[in-house]
Amino acid sequence: xxxxxxxxxxPFRFEDVTTxxxxxxxxxxxxxxxxxxxxxxxxxxKADLESIRAQWVSVCxxxxxxxxxxxxxDVPALALLDYSIxxxxxxxxxxxxxxxxxxxxxxxKN
Numbered sequence: 783x784x785x786x787x788x789x790x791x792x793p794f795r796f797e798d799v800t801t802x803x804x805x806x807x808x809x810x811x812x813x814x815x816x817x818x819x820x821x822x823x824x825x826x827x828k829a830d831l832e833s834i835r836a837q838w839v840s841v842c843x844x845x846x847x848x849x850x851x852x853x854x855x856d857v858p859a860l861a862l863l864d865y866s867i868x869x870x871x872x873x874x875x876x877x878x879x880x881x882x883x884x885x886x887x888x889x890x891k892n
Contacts (some may be wrong), residue, residue: 793848794809794810794812794844794848795809795810795878796808796809796810796844796848796878797809797874797877797878799870799871799874800870801866801867801870801871802864802866802867803867806843806851806871807843807844807845807846808842808843808844808871808874808875808878809842809843809844809848809878810842810878810879811841811842811875811879815841816879819837819838819841833857833858833860833861835861835868835869835872836857836858836860836861836863836868837857838871838872838875838876839852839860839868839871839872839875840852840853840854840856840857840860841875842871842874842875842878842879843871
């Protein structure tokens with residue numbers, strides 16, 4: 783049985799993803815970030831669906847210590863990156879966070 787301290791110190795799961803520009807670490811999102819995403823998917827904030835891939839990348843990419851590489855202010859710049867860079871990061875973020883391959887596309891249709 784985990785202690786309180788062990789649970790609170792549990793590391794995020796991660797995967798090192800190869801992109802055309804190099805390797806980037808992608809991790810699972812925090813519970814708070816996941817709740818914001820689910821609220822957007824539920825239609826509470828339709829504007830949050832814009833640049834959804836860039837938003838996922840901004841939340842899930844981290845450095846070797848697990849600290850986020852990007853903030854919300856970086857989303858517009860990430861959205862302008864070559865899709866071949868964003869796509870593998872987004873796919874890894876979905877997989878690590880237990881989302882189906884077509885989850886975002888299905889939510890956008892609704």
